[in-house]
Amino acid sequence: MNEDSKEGEMAKELRCGEIIDGCEKVIRGETEEEVMTRGAQHAREAHGVEEMDERTAEKVRSAIREA
Numbered sequence: 430m431n432e433d434s435k436e437g438e439m440a441k442e443l444r445c446g447e448i449i450d451g452c453e454k455v456i457r458g459e460t461e462e463e464v465m466t467r468g469a470q471h472a473r474e475a476h477g478v479e480e481m482d483e484r485t486a487e488k489v490r491s492a493i494r495e496a
């Protein structure tokens with residue numbers, strides 16, 4: 430299944446539920462960095478995580494998939 434790729438299409442995604450049980454949020458971005466930034470923002474707003482430690486960031490990074 431191949432959709433036309435358009436500029437600005439989201440290429441990476443992260444399922445928050447892989448990190449935090451029960452969360453159904455899917456975070457998308459064009460790059461891994463963008464997903465990380467949005468993920469950190471979501472974690473702060475939805476889960477009260479003020480700052481991700483390195484271990485968590487690593488876990489998040491490895492949970493990012495090609496969308």
Ligand SMILES: [Zn+2]
Pocket residue numbers: 445446449452453454471472475476
């Ligand atoms: Zn979440």
